Amino acid sequence: xxxxxxxxxxxxxxACQKELQADTAQTVQPQTTTSSxxxxxxxxxxxxxxxxxxxxxxxxxxxxFLGKTIPYTYSDGKIGNSRGxxxxxxxxxxxxxxxxxxxxxxYLALLEMAYPHYVALFGMExxxxxxxxIAVVYGSSRDRVREAMLDDGFLRGVHKTxxxxxxxxxxxxxxxxxxxEHHQRYIVIHETMHAFHMALNGHSTWAPNWITEGLAxxxxxxxxxxxxxQLTVMVFDRAPMNYIETGLKQYYSADKPTLEQINxxxxxxxxxxxxxxxxxxxxxxxxxxxxxxxxxxxxxNPHSDAxxxxxxxLLKHTFKDWQAIEQGFADFVQNIKPSFHIVSGPWExxxxxxWLRNTDSNTLSRLDINPALTTDVSHPVMDFPAPxxxxxxxxxxxxxxxxxxxxxPAQLQRGEIxxxxxxxxxEQNQQYRTTFIGxxxxxxxxxxxxxxxxxxxxxxxxRNFKDFxxxxxxxxxxxxxxxxQHATLGLNLxxxxxxxxxxxxxxxxxxxxxxxxxxxxxTKITAALDTQKIxxxxxxxxxxxxxxxxxxxxxxxxxxxxxxxNQTQLTDPWxxxxxxxxxxxxxxxxxxxxxxVNCDVELSKLMAKLPQPSNHTAINAxxxxxxxxxxxxxxxxxxxxxxxxxxxxxxxHNKAFLRVENPTDFELQLAAQVSxxxxxxxxxxxxxxxxxxxxxxNIHLPASTQAQTIVVEQDLNWQGLNKTREISAAxxxxxxxxxxxxxxxxxxxxxxxxxxLSGPYSGATTGQITLTATPFIQLExxxxxxxxxxxxxxxxxxxxxxxxxxxxxxxxxxxxxxxVDGEEIRLIKRLNL
Numbered sequence: 151x152x153x154x155x156x157x158x159x160x161x162x163x164x165a166c167q168k169e170l171q172a173d174t175a176q177t178v179q180p181q182t183t184t185s186s187x188x189x190x191x192x193x194x195x196x197x198x199x200x201x202x203x204x205x206x207x208x209x210x211x212x213x214x215f216l217g218k219t220i221p222y223t224y225s226d227g228k229i230g231n232s233r234g235x236x237x238x239x240x241x242x243x244x245x246x247x248x249x250x251x252x253x254x255x256x257y258l259a260l261l262e263m264a265y266p267h268y269v270a271l272f273g274m275e276x277x278x279x280x281x282x283x284i285a286v287v288y289g290s291s292r293d294r295v296r297e298a299m300l301d302d303g304f305l306r307g308v309h310k311t312x313x314x315x316x317x318x319x320x321x322x323x324x325x326x327x328x329x330x331e332h333h334q335r336y337i338v339i340h341e342t343m344h345a346f347h348m349a350l351n352g353h354s355t356w357a358p359n360w361i362t363e364g365l366a367x368x369x370x371x372x373x374x375x376x377x378x379x380q381l382t383v384m385v386f387d388r389a390p391m392n393y394i395e396t397g398l399k400q401y402y403s404a405d406k407p408t409l410e411q412i413n414x415x416x417x418x419x420x421x422x423x424x425x426x427x428x429x430x431x432x433x434x435x436x437x438x439x440x441x442x443x444x445x446x447x448x449x450x451n452p453h454s455d456a457x458x459x460x461x462x463x464l465l466k467h468t469f470k471d472w473q474a475i476e477q478g479f480a481d482f483v484q485n486i487k488p489s490f491h492i493v494s495g496p497w498e499x500x501x502x503x504x505w506l507r508n509t510d511s512n513t514l515s516r517l518d519i520n521p522a523l524t525t526d527v528s529h530p531v532m533d534f535p536a537p538x539x540x541x542x543x544x545x546x547x548x549x550x551x552x553x554x555x556x557x558x559p560a561q562l563q564r565g566e567i568x569x570x571x572x573x574x575x576x577e578q579n580q581q582y583r584t585t586f587i588g589x590x591x592x593x594x595x596x597x598x599x600x601x602x603x604x605x606x607x608x609x610x611x612x613r614n615f616k617d618f619x620x621x622x623x624x625x626x627x628x629x630x631x632x633x634x635q636h637a638t639l640g641l642n643l644x645x646x647x648x649x650x651x652x653x654x655x656x657x658x659x660x661x662x663x664x665x666x667x668x669x670x671x672x673t674k675i676t677a678a679l680d681t682q683k684i685x686x687x688x689x690x691x692x693x694x695x696x697x698x699x700x701x702x703x704x705x706x707x708x709x710x711x712x713x714x715x716n717q718t719q720l721t722d723p724w725x726x727x728x729x730x731x732x733x734x735x736x737x738x739x740x741x742x743x744x745x746x747v748n749c750d751v752e753l754s755k756l757m758a759k760l761p762q763p764s765n766h767t768a769i770n771a772x773x774x775x776x777x778x779x780x781x782x783x784x785x786x787x788x789x790x791x792x793x794x795x796x797x798x799x800x801x802x803h804n805k806a807f808l809r810v811e812n813p814t815d816f817e818l819q820l821a822a823q824v825s826x827x828x829x830x831x832x833x834x835x836x837x838x839x840x841x842x843x844x845x846x847x848n849i850h851l852p853a854s855t856q857a858q859t860i861v862v863e864q865d866l867n868w869q870g871l872n873k874t875r876e877i878s879a880a881x882x883x884x885x886x887x888x889x890x891x892x893x894x895x896x897x898x899x900x901x902x903x904x905x906x907l908s909g910p911y912s913g914a915t916t917g918q919i920t921l922t923a924t925p926f927i928q929l930e931x932x933x934x935x936x937x938x939x940x941x942x943x944x945x946x947x948x949x950x951x952x953x954x955x956x957x958x959x960x961x962x963x964x965x966x967x968x969x970v971d972g973e974e975i976r977l978i979k980r981l982n983l
Contacts, residue, residue, distance in 0.1 A: 190214045190221070193280055195241040197262045203723045206263035208379040213258055214239050222803065223285035224276065224349040227885075228320035232298040235289070243342070244283040246298070248290050249327075257288055257338045263381040264339050264369060268346045270721035271365055273441050273733075276349035277800040277809055280848065284345050285322040288338060295326040305967075305974035313337045316344035318353060318910065319887060319975050331498050331507065332374075332390045339383070340370035352886060353911035355454040355971065357447060358413055358461045364423030367393060371424070375501030384723075386428050389490035389517055390499050395586045397421025401483050402585040409479045413465065414458055429482045434724060434757040436475075438736045443468040445737075453943055454912040454971060468740075470750065487522035491583065493592045495688070503556065503694035504686055511690040514566065516592070519697055520683045541662055542640025542655040545698050549645050551681040552698040557605055557637040558691060565691025568601040568608075568641065572685060573615065573678035598679060600641065600652065601687060605633055608652070615675050623667060625654065632656035632663045645681050648673055724760050728770040730794075730813060732757070735773060738780050738791035745783055752776070781871070789866070789873035793818075799851075799860055799879035806860055806881060808849040810842055812868075818842040819867040826857035826881065833857055857881040884944065886910050887970050891979035893962075895955070901983065903951040905964045909941035913971025916940050921951040923983075924961045939968060959983065 198209040216237040220230060221244040231237075234248040240258040242265050247254050269275050276284070289295035296307030302322070308315045314325035314337040323341030327334045343366040347354040354362050369383045371393055387394060400421045401407070407415075412422050430440040443464055452460040466472045495515020496507040506515055543552045553569045573596025575583070582590045596614040603609055606625055612618040625633070633639060633656050640655035654665040686695055722729040739749035756772060759765040781792055789795075795818060797810040812818045822838040836852050851860070862877040890906045909915055917939045922932065937949045951964075960983040968975055 190216065190239055191281075192239075192241055192283060195239070197241045197265075199263060199266065199719075201266045201719050201721055203720065203725055204267065204384040205380060205382045206266060208259055208263055208381075211240060211259060211262055213255060216244075221283055221285075222281070223283045223322075224345070225285040225320040225322040226282075226803075227888075229285050229287075229302050229322050232301045234294070235287075235298060239283060242279060242283060243286055245286045245288060247288045248294060249288060253288075256335075257286070259379070260335055260339060260374065260381060261286065261342055263379075264342070264383060265346075266719065266721050267369055267383045268343055271369060272347065272350060273445060274350060275846075276346065277798065278802055278807075278848070279349075280846065281802055284342060284349055285320075286325070286338065286342050286345065287322055288325045288327075290327070292326045295324050299324055303975045303977060305976055314341040316341045316348065316354075317973055318348070318355070318913075318971055319973050321345055321348040321352070329507070330390070330496070332372075335374055336370045336372065336391060339372060340366045343369050351448065351451065351911075352884070355457060355912040356451045357444070358457050359416065359418055360412055360423040360426050361444065361447075361461075363418060363420060364427040367420050367424050368427045373499055373501065378501065380501070384428075384431075387489050388499065389492055389497055389504065392488060392490060392492070393421050393424040394486055394488040395421075395491070397425045397483070398486065398488075398584075399586040401425070402587055406480065406483075408476050410462060410465070410476065413462055416458065425483055425486075426479070429479050431723070432482070434726075434732075434760040435754055436478075437722075438733065438753075438757065439469050441733065442737055442740055452912075457912075487520075488583075489519060489521045491518040491520070492516075493518055493590070493685070497686075500694065503554075503696045505692050505694045506688045507692075509690065509692070514687055514689040516570075517686040518572070518683075519686065519699070520572070521699065540640065542638065542657065543698050544640075544642040544644075544653060544655075545700055548700045549681055550643065550700055551645075551684055552640060552642045553686070554696040554698065555602065555639045555641060556694040556696075557633065557639070558693050559637050561691045561693065562605045562633065562637060564604055565693065566601045566603050566609075566687070566689045567691060567693045567695055568599065568687050569643075569695070569697065570597040570599040570685040570687055571643070571645070571679045571681060572597060572683040573675075573680075596678060597685060598650075598675070599685075599687060600643070602639065602641070605639075606630060608654070610652075610669060612675075615678075617672065618675065621669065626663075626665050628658070628663045629654060629656050629665050632658035635659060643681070645676060645679055647676055650676075725763065726760055726766055726769070728766075728773050731770075731773055731777065734792060734794045734813075735777055735780065737794075738784070738788055741791050742780075742784055742788060745787075746780060749780075781869070786872050789868065789871045793868050793871070795866065795868060795873075797862075797864065797866075797875070797877065799862060799877055801883040802848070804883055805853055806851050806879065806883075808838070808851055808862060808877075810847045810849065812842050812844050812847070814868070815844055816869050817844070821865040823863045824851055825861045825863070826854035826859075827861065828856060828858045854881060884908070887915060887941075887968065887975070887977075889964070889966055889977040889979055891962075891964050891981060893981065893983075896952075899955045901953040901955055903953065903962060903964065905949045905951070905966070905979065907939065907941055907947050907949065907966060909943050909945040909947075910970050912943050914940075915942075915968055915970050917966060917968035919949050919964065919966040921953075922963045922965070923953055924963065925956075926959045926961065928958070939966065956983075 195212040197211045200207040216239060218231050219237060221237055221239050223244050235246050238245045238254045238258060240262050243258055243261045245254055245258055287298050289298055292308060299307050302320060304317065308324055313328050313333060314323060316323040323345045325337045325341050344354060347362065371385050373382045373385055373388060400419050409426060412426060431437045446468065447461055447464055450460055469475045493516040497517050498505050498507050504517060540554055543554060545552050555567055576591060576594040579590055579594060582588055599611050601609050607622055609620065609622040611620040636657050642653035644651040648671060650669045650671055652667055656663050682699060684697060686697060736753055739746055739753055743749060756769060759769060780788055794813045797808060799806050800809050810820060820838060820840045820842055824836040824838065826833045833854060833856055858881055860879050860881050864875045866873040887910050888908050892904050894902045896902055903921060905919055919937050919939050921935045935951045941947050962981050962983050964979045966977040
């Protein structure tokens with residue numbers, strides 16, 4: 151993210167960048183269309199997003215209702231309809247759900263906002279995404295989701311401890327809502343990241359847990375602002391579902407494991423995975439190495455039993471100084487100081503604001519906010535920008551703190567809400583906040599609490615401060631009238647050497663109504679208090695409270711001005727316009743280090759400057775010089791890495807096409823000979839010659855039903871460089887575990903039924919396949935034949951059943967009960983004989 155160093159900086163402890171005005175944001179609504187073919191064609195549907203760093207702002211998107219019409223997805227043929235469920239589609243996603251329209255709209259909007267970040271984190275889009283969608287199922291309960299999974303052939307539901315699960319067999323994510331609102335959003339972003347991962351090359355088991363779950367958890371660790379239609383992903387430091395605390399507890403409980411030990415351990419440790427991802431992506435140089443590592447691991451495509459060892463080897467091969475990486479990871483984790491800690495209460499977060507989910511009338515819930523003051527560039531003071539300026543908030547110096555309270559109008563006359571300034575924390579609690587191991591005694595902490603009660607009076611109390619008597623004051627009639635009208639109150643505090651000044655502000659629509667008073671405090675109390683360490687307090691309400699802190703410049707907090715670059719599409723956190731060129735230059739260096747002597751040192755120095763936006767213009771100019779030098783030194787051998795041009799044979803509705811991606815700003819000349827062959831014999835040939843502009847091109851190939859293989863011999867010309875490349879692919883796509891059934895008669899007149907099973911992308915597949923013959927006319931004893939099943943990845947096996955011919959009509963049913971890499975599924979084929 152771009153960094154802003156100011157002597158005085160307003161710092162909001164939230165995770166959404168907000169510069170668009172609220173009244174403008176209210177006009178940003180997804181457009182729901184009907185279900186004609188033109189309107190539901192992914193190439194015709196629109197998504198208008200601005201992307202800056204890890205934040206997406208939605209301006210407009212199309213959503214179409216399909217009802218029971220099953221859309222074309224990466225789960226094609228392996229997902230169907232379910233009772234009470236309907237299909238909805240946006241540009242990239244198809245959602246099967248029994249939820250109300252407003253929830254469907256929310257989840258599709260979240261996924262479209264997350265999509266650019268999925269692409270950035272994996273460095274590519276799924277092939278054919280222009281015409282094919284990613285399938286998502288979101289049911290209204292666990293039981294309803296299990297029902298949908300049974301309909302799709304799964305013999306169990308979502309794992310007992312999971313809020314959702316994405317299945318290897320059909321590459322679809324299955325989700326159901328928990329009682330936590332932020333988790334309802336989290337789970338669909340998380341599971342769909344897995345489905346995206348699988349859509350890249352059919353499965354996800356080529357990557358270890360810390361990548362599959364680490365990326366999914368990191369991207370889903372989000373903050374969403376419904377008013378601004380703004381989603382921030384990859385949030386490191388936040389309050390609800392705080393993976394920092396989870397990770398620190400796991401790290402110290404496991405005696406500070408190394409990155410290699412975490413990779414080699416198949417057990418799921420979400421917090422540790424989260425730390426690895428954020429560590430590797432927290433510097434431009436490590437981020438480039440990580441992207442290159444993920445690419446190499448995907449191309450290696452190991453089976454699941456070899457994934458960990460392959461990843462281990464590639465990590466050490468990719469990162470040149472592995473010991474430095476390990477030491478850096480240890481330093482990274484041990485310097486982490488979370489800014490948020492939920493002491494008690496089911497806190498939720500909407501944009502900048504926090505609120506309580508429950509309506510408990512007896513318990514005062516507490517959320518601590520303690521920004522870590524550090525100059526470590528990998529850990530800014532906060533992960534979040536300053537709040538919007540508000541006329542009800544006064545904040546001009548470090549002795550001040552404020553909160554904006556937005557009352558739920560229906561609850562205006564009940565509940566308590568406010569903030570506390572923290573004093574001394576007990577030694578036991580200080581230790582607990584370091585490792586999160588053991589127990590916390592929250593009542594031992596010193597607090598000066600200021601609570602608005604029933605929107606009519608302010609009560610000030612203290613915990614563990616001697617000689618302090620509780621005091622209270624009623625809100626003025628004018629202030630209460632303003633709250634009844636607009637339900638928003640500014641609570642402003644200024645701490646002096648021997649007093650606390652409290653200012654209350656509300657807007658009556660015409661004027662700002664204020665009420666100010668001063669509370670005398672002993673110097674012992676004021677010396678213990680810290681306006682940079684506060685707690686949010688709430689009880690018996692759903693009011694929203696937004697904290698405002700005055701931050702010192704020590705940490706150089708991150709800040710994004712979304713209004714300044716409204717239409718940007720910059721997914722890297724440093725907002726560097728030349729990031730894609732840097733990526734190609736970096737990969738060229740990795741692949742041609744013998745000819746490009748010391749290129750890694752040169753690029754390392756360049757990337758070290760990247761976090762400072764003022765260096766970006768000079769870096770872009772230097773990159774252009776480096777690129778041209780590499781081009782001259784490497785000539786045609788540098789074509790692939792320098793251009794980033796990629797081509798392959800993929801499939802649309804099972805028909806092969808040539809997909810060519812030209813990520814540069816220059817045209818590509820393509821000449822190709824396409825041969826269709828069977829058993830080494832060429833059946834026919836087809837010639838291509840096209841001038842391809844920047845972008846993605848899906849080039850139709852003529853169908854050849856008799857062919858087994860396709861060979862594409864390409865001659866590519868780009869910027870004076872030439873490349874000859876041959877691609878060989880199957881004429882029919884591989885789609886993991888599938889079953890087909892054919893029938894023939896032998897010379898004796900017996901029926902021969904052949905069930906053909908294909909293996910998975912990865913992992914073991916075992917089970918049993920059964921043929922049952924059932925007459926239509928009269929009752930007979932059950933007739934079955936069985937075979938055990940064991941299929942290796944990518945293998946194809948035939949299972950033959952012999953049945954004596956009969957004059958009576960029969961129903962032939964073949965059922966395969968399989969365990970596919972841990973997923974229990976049922977496949978059925980039927981025919982009338």
